[in-house]
Amino acid sequence: MGLECDGVTADVIVVGAGLAGLSAARELEAAGLSCQVLEAQETPGGRVRSSVGENGRPMEDGAQFLNRDMSALVELVHEAGLELxxxxxxxxxxxxxxxxxxxxxxxxxxxxxxxxxxxxxxxxxxxxxxxxxxxxxxxxxxxxxxxxxxxxxxxxxxxxxxxxxxxxxxxxxxxxxxxxxxxxxxQVAGSLDTLVACLAEGLSRAPRYDTAVTRVAEDEKGGFGVITPGGVHRAAGVILAVPPLAAREIELPQPLADELRPALESFVPxxxxxxxxxxxxxxxxxxxxxxxxxxxxxxxxxxxxxxxxxxxxxxxxxxxxxxxxxxxxxxxxxxxxxxxxxxxxxxxxxxxxxxxxxxxxxxxxxxxxxxQHPWCGGGYNAHVRFGGLPDAVERLRQVEGELQFACSEIAERFPGYMEGALGAGKSAAARLIRAL
Ligand SMILES: Cc1cc2nc3c(=O)[nH]c(=O)nc-3n(C[C@H](O)[C@H](O)[C@H](O)COP(=O)(O)OP(=O)(O)OC[C@H]3O[C@@H](n4cnc5c(N)ncnc54)[C@H](O)[C@@H]3O)c2cc1C
Structure with missing residues (x-):
């Protein structure tokens, strides 16, 4: 790829500031890597989104509930100063x-x-x-x-x-x-936005918002160019922390793109x-x-x-x-x-x-x-259609190398839940650290 880097340079670029992306970024920073999160929307959180009702009462538009066995989430709830x-x-x-x-x-x-x-x-x-x-x-x-x-x-x-x-x-x-x-x-007393903010604001580099990634390409130095409408960003590793339906809108390098297409196309919104x-x-x-x-x-x-x-x-x-x-x-x-x-x-x-x-x-x-949410797919999480690859999730989880996937859908524990998203981010970061 011969595009000039006019954006940021980091060891790792994480695409998506949902819980999976933010948890991956936290893990990477803890391992001493520089990390830039790029997020398509104006705010972090993805499918965790707090709002207010028509008369001003606090509401949760997306995720809301958890249980005691969701240990990473419970820990984060306490770290954010929230109570169950x-x-x-x-x-x-x-x-x-x-x-x-x-x-x-x-x-x-x-x-x-x-x-x-x-x-x-x-x-x-x-x-x-x-x-x-x-x-x-x-x-x-x-x-x-x-x-x-x-x-x-x-x-x-x-x-x-x-x-x-x-x-x-x-x-x-x-x-x-x-x-x-x-x-x-x-559920939590208070709003889950606090929990998202706790993760996002704890990062050394603030996530970049309104920055939708359209393409990831390999560059001539063995790293990646991550392309957004505003510029090209460079990194040695990339984590795509977006749901499968959003991932299939991002142009990926070959031969990975062809290898993963059947898996990504197995999901229905x-x-x-x-x-x-x-x-x-x-x-x-x-x-x-x-x-x-x-x-x-x-x-x-x-x-x-x-x-x-x-x-x-x-x-x-x-x-x-x-x-x-x-x-x-x-x-x-x-x-x-x-x-x-x-x-x-x-x-x-x-x-x-x-x-x-x-x-x-x-x-x-x-x-x-x-x-049909443009960035989060639709529903609580995406599922595999009958006739698609029943092991589509496993194929995304098992991608090897410097480009990794992370989203709640592919979590090893509690897929489809906030806990799953946190775990998927952590696991992707660990796989990437091994690969770099
Ligand atoms: C209505 C609803 C209720 C739910 N209830 C619960 C619940 O009670 N308990 C529970 O545990 N879970 C619940 N969930 C599920 C939970 O919210 C998700 O599993 C979890 O938040 C997913 O996190 P994620 O990081 O994997 O994905 P997301 O939260 O979807 O984050 C992905 C991020 O990537 C960004 N993105 C996408 N494409 C691009 C791109 N090209 N460039 C840059 N950024 C991009 C998106 O904008 C988004 O911010 C609920 C979900 C919904 C929708």
Missing amino acids: VAGGAEGETAGLGSRGFFEADTWLNELSDAWPGLVSSAGLRSGRPDRTVTELIRKVTGDPNGLALMQSSLCELLCHAPSELSAQAVLEIFARYDSQREDGEY GAMVKTTLVYRRAFWRQPSGWGRQAPLSEIVCLEPVGTTLMDTTKPGEESARLTLFTGGQRARDLALAGRAERRAYAIEMLAGIFGGDEAGQPLDFADAVWV
């Missing part, structure tokens, strides 16, 4: 179908209990052909209600129709959820709309038709598929919060509507479920659309 609080109010999970509420925890537990067996009988190393996630869960239950519940819950969790995703790739991800605890055990409504009181905890003593903390709707409602009230809050997670096709439809329409949709849905006027009088409202 309960993930939401305690209670049971209900399914909601055309005949009203039904107890759902039994079905959902049956599904999570089945994963380990399915990993060995149908997973990547089973030697069996791949199938769709829907075909897989038909092995768990033949009950139509149970199946519909599992489909809807997975559509929310995977942010995509389970009938279109690779079962082997999804099983591999679930097998790497290294905990018996719920993922929503805790997810779709998620996260909507939070704040109310004076939690009117959803004992709705009529919920014939059980224990209050409700979560509802999985069978229609629209991929819709889950969760009580996300923080302890000590004067008001109560309900978060509506809409994944898959319904999220894509909502993304096409304006915010006012989405607000009306959410309120109408709550009024339809719980009756009465309270649903129509939120104290605050926020929604975040993670559909």
Whole structure:
């Protein structure tokens, strides 16, 4: 490559200032390497983004929950001066179908209990052909209600129709959820922006924002030129800490580009709309038709598929919060509507479920659309489509040399979570340090 370097020079350039990129940069600096993070957006954090609602209450647009086994994240929470609080109010999970509420925890537990067996009988190393996630869960239950519940819950969790995703790739991800605890055990008192700032501001060189990388090329000295619209930056090593869907928009050097194309093209974008409504009181905890003593903390709707409602009230809050997670096709439809329409949709849905006027009088409202996000893909994280390479993640994880990948999707532990992103950044930094 004969382009002049008119940008920065560093030992390593990290592309992306999400948790994976920031954690990689911290690790590289700790090893004595100079490091420059380049970020396409105006701010760091990627899929961790704090905001405020229409009436000024703090909200989390992206990631929000964690559990105690997510040790790197818990450590960072404390380092940032934040405290863990309960993930939401305690209670049971209900399914909601055309005949009203039904107890759902039994079905959902049956599904999570089945994963380990399915990993060995149908997973990547089973030697069996791949199938769709829907075909897989038909092995768990033949009950139509149970199946519909599992489909809807997975559509929310995977942010995509389970009938279109690779079962082997999804099983591999679930097998790497290294905990018996719920993922929503805790949230933080305060906002997660503080945690992102703690990582970004701790770096010797401040990340460069509004700096989208379009191409990485090998230069004549055996290093890399990292090309952005504003200039060419040079480094001996590069970490692409961007999700697979963003990585495939970056032109890579040959032969790596050809080698990785089938893996990168195996991922499909997810779709998620996260909507939070704040109310004076939690009117959803004992709705009529919920014939059980224990209050409700979560509802999985069978229609629209991929819709889950969760009580996300923080302890000590004067008001109560309900978060509506809409994944898959319904999220894509909502993304096409304006915010006012989405607000009306959410309120109408709550009024339809719980009756009465309270649903129509939120104290605050926020929604975040993670559909075809130009830099983060869509949904919580990207998944492999059925027909793609079930081992696409492994192929990205096993790239050798001075150009490495890091993103939550390819984490060895807790892929798809903030903890996974931190771990993926750390592992990529370690691989790169060995290679340099
Ligand atoms: C709505 C939602 C809810 C979630 N809830 C939870 C939760 O409760 N708990 C949990 O643990 N996890 C949750 N997650 C998942 C979690 O947010 C992610 O797994 C994690 O933050 C991903 O971090 P990352 O660094 O791998 O990727 P990202 O956060 O996507 O960071 C990638 C960065 O790269 C930048 N970038 C992309 N392309 C380029 C380019 N060409 N040039 C320069 N920069 C580029 C992007 O702008 C972005 O800042 C949620 C995600 C979403 C969207």
